Amino acid sequence: MALRVVRSANDPRKFGFETRMVHAGHIPDAETGARAVPIYQTTSFVFDDAEQAAQLFELKQYGNIYSRISNPTTAVLEERLASLECATGALATASGMAAQLVTFLTLLVPGDEIVASSQLYGGSITQLVHTLKKFSIGVRFVDPTKQDEWEAAITPQTKALYGETIGNPRGAVLDIARVAALAASKGIPLIVDNTMATPALCRPIEHGATLVVHSATKFIGGHGTALGGVLLDSGKFDFSRYPSIAAPSPAYHDLRFFDTFGHYGFLMKARAETLRDTGACLSPFNAFLLIQGLETLSLRMERQSASALRVARHLEAHREVAWVAYAGLPSHPDHALAKKYLPGGAGAVFSFGIKAASGPEGRARGRKFIEGLQLFSHLANIGDVRSLVIHPASTTHQQLSDEELSRGGVSPELIRLSIGLENVEDLLWDLDQALLAL
């Protein structure tokens, strides 16, 4: 942490997390002095002259051309998140799924493989298995808690490792430093989805991750108003022997991105090629909404994590509850990892199971419980300031058999909660009354 000793008026200062949360990436502009971040709701930007236009397109000058590639409002969100994640830079996208896809399409070529944790958000698993297959990119899944599985799954075709700081749906905590060391020993990047923890609770780059992706839709926005995503680069990976970033690019006049741009070669390629060609850009208005959320991120994460711990403890002691999977509880297998990587709180999302005799009974009781809740919103999202609940077996996963469910770590009685900012006693009251009505 920053020291408060001032040696001279010009002593360079390293500002703290909360300061960067409200200031990084935005300098009041010379023309208006506007204090809040202005919304640059424009598709395009005028050139000074034809010469400058040509140089912008050749990346020989910095500047905005078209909001599919960059936009001044979006740039504030990008730099602010880069500052908070201790990254060299960032690229904002239309959603979390888009951030992942842009990352994969920038790094990988047909024939490459990814080794990924099996405990991921369901949409990420589908993207890895089915969408990447269309690009002839393969994936192997491993139990993220087993280092030997990660190691055994790596082949000469493996070009990246992928995991979530806090996994879905059972809250497995990734041992980032260990998996990062393995990735480094193989000369490949480790990509971490830090959606559940956010930089307020964990900064994967500080533990050795190469790239970080987020669904900003969740806690970063925090208010359930805008979809968005971001990918961040530590700037520490040596891409000189990683052909997709180092070799002359046929999509950009044979430019060698790593040679020319160094620690931001990957991000320049992601922006100038992948974002340009996929069109997966974030709208400036959504960037503005996400910035508003970001400015209170640490306060919300502290409070929502503390409330989640209260709720998890309460449920664990409840006679209608069979189990609670929250890494903040000593009963969780990854509690020690949570203490190491998430000392400020284990996040606000966790799952639990209602006591039930059989699979079908679990599904029925889960549905009844959700229908009895008064304050928890029943919807398919996490990270809102309002508390949320979902019963995967009767919603997102309802077409799966009990056996298929359990293979994905989702049992029929599993209920997922995302704890918001309500009075925690009110949340306990709501859960109690719905459990009582079963």
Added chain:
Amino acid sequence: MGPGPGVACAVTLNSALTPEQQRRFQDPLVIQRLLRGARTVAVVGLSTDPQRASWFVASYLQNAGYRVIPVNPKAAEILGEKCYPDLASIPEPVDLVDVFRPASECLAVARQAVAARAKALWLQLRLVKIEAAELAAEAGLDVVVDRCVKMEHGRYHGGLHFAGMNTEIITARRSRRG
């Protein structure tokens, strides 16, 4: 547009230097003073290939209003400017010597920069040769090591920020015009 003079934020990312070396050879105030004061920049090792980093940097500097003097024994003219085989051959004063040569040549370039009475020596990003930096610093030159002139100019003039990069600048003061 940039944050104006006097920004004293710690700028520490993306460097192979130790914290002590960073304090000596990547001082944000020295870098801002150099970028503000320099007019003539000799680019040692400027390539004739428009897709090389040195070309990106030199063409950027020209656009930003600096006079670029190419130093490359194998070329006659680059970017519309007469090319010189070495620093000693340049017939006019040089403010900043920006180096794109391998580390093994940096000591010789540093000696030439001192002899040519240049005001500053700048070894580009990922180019670390501390002896060369020490030699130039002892002769009274301002010295920067393991940073890119284009990125530093972009850091303090807003361009790097538009590319989504972490400039590490934090300030509540209104930016300057121009």
